[in-house]
Amino acid sequence: MKGAEKIEIDRRYCKGCMLCKFICPRDVYEVGKERSDLDYLMPQVARIENCIACGLCEQHCPDMVITVTGKEKGKEKA
Ligand code: SF4
Ligand code: SF4
Numbered sequence: 001m002k003g004a005e006k007i008e009i010d011r012r013y014c015k016g017c018m019l020c021k022f023i024c025p026r027d028v029y030e031v032g033k034e035r036s037d038l039d040y041l042m043p044q045v046a047r048i049e050n051c052i053a054c055g056l057c058e059q060h061c062p063d064m065v066i067t068v069t070g071k072e073k074g075k076e077k078a
Helices: 019-023 055-060
Strands: 004-009 029-035 041-043 066-070
Touching: 019 029, 019 055, 029 055, 055 066
Parallel strands: none
Antiparallel strands: 004 066, 029 041
């Protein structure tokens, strides 16, 4: 199964809209406790192990601040 190595959210621009949380089919995100530079509560990557690297969160983030890095082939079992 395809997964994510890491998920980064650019704290400079996140507006805390939580569209990423609502769009994610695998329940990867939770509302976090950290605030972005714009002073909004940011999502937190709570369950990266659930991520299938579908890219929906990246595509739907209105500010395009999410970067999902997929696992490389062959490293998935590591
Ligand atoms: S969709 Fe983008 S701007 Fe909205 S909470 Fe998620 S990362 Fe932040
Ligand atoms: S890439 Fe897909 S599964 Fe992974 S966090 Fe984003 S929406 Fe969820």
